[in-house]
Amino acid sequence: MRGLNLDQLQTFLDVVELGSFSAAARKQGLTQPAISLQLRELEKRLGVRLIERISRKAQPTAAGVELSLHAERIGAAADAALDAMAGHTGNQPRRVRIGTGATASIHLLPPALKALRQRFPTMEITVSTGNAAAIVEAVQENRIDIGLVTLPVSSRSLDIRPLVEDEFVAVFASGAPMPVETTPEILSALQLVLFETGGNAYRLVEGWFAAAGIRMKPAMSLGSVEAIKELVAAGLGCAILPRQAMDNERDIRRFNVKQLSPPLSRVLAMVLRTDKLRDRGLRETVKALERLAK
DSSP: OOOOOHHHHHHHHHHHHSSOOHHHHHTTOOHHHHHHHHHHHHHHHHTTTEEEEEEEEEEOOOOHHHHHHHHHHHHHHHHHHHHHHHHHTOOOEEEEEEEEEEHHHHTTTHHHHHHHHHHHTTTTEEEEEOOHHHHHHHHTSSSSEEEEESSOOOOOOEEEEEEEEEEEEEEEEEEEOOOOEEEEHHHHHHHEEEEEETTTHHHHHHHHTTTTTTTOOOOOSSHHHHHHHHHHHHHHHHEEEGGGGSSSSHHHHHEEEEEEOOOOEEEEEEETTTOOOOOHHHHHHHHHGGGGGG
């Protein structure tokens, strides 16, 4: 370990993961020349070339691939050492504020929050829900630390990290008749219960219909996925919902789901300010959420 720099190793891993020096710079809140300098110094220290550009994408060389395996283990060991020492110094993370849509708060966040609570039982974790626009605004105004929102989101002041892709499906009550195909033309003729207007999910579904030249006219629009599911279960229509919201044992018994034709999906991303001070609580929460993508 003599002469190895942990910051340089992390920068190397970020470049490999993101495939871009500029993306790694945005993630770390540094300039691209600073990232390039760290990589050059690491390559000089090891005496090998670690990164090469292929089709404008930064990719690891054979040596880089091998180093990445060691670097991940070194990073994990360093984190474990800091965790152990924090128990002696009282340097525990204090607070992190998360904003998210209702679906992610119910179906995606709990495992990550449970892992954080087990590691840091004294850390305060607050979760608020809202639509994507409100969450992004709260992040920009520093009222929350991390937002989980549906893309697209665009802002130079934000570090935007895609996490998971979630497919939309047509949802019918168990036992209700289902069409052979779930195309925009067929679904538009049914009683549709959809998201309320204004959110990214609504716009995605609206765009799916619009691509087929259809202006959708839902029978009902609600802001809660769980409320939509209850109406469908009561036989008051069918819905278009993220598959993520349907993957529990109770819903598997109550509903039938069918892939849309053509397929439709959304990407859930983590957003935080590029200039946000990354204290330990924020760093650990970011790591926990990034594991959702693996």
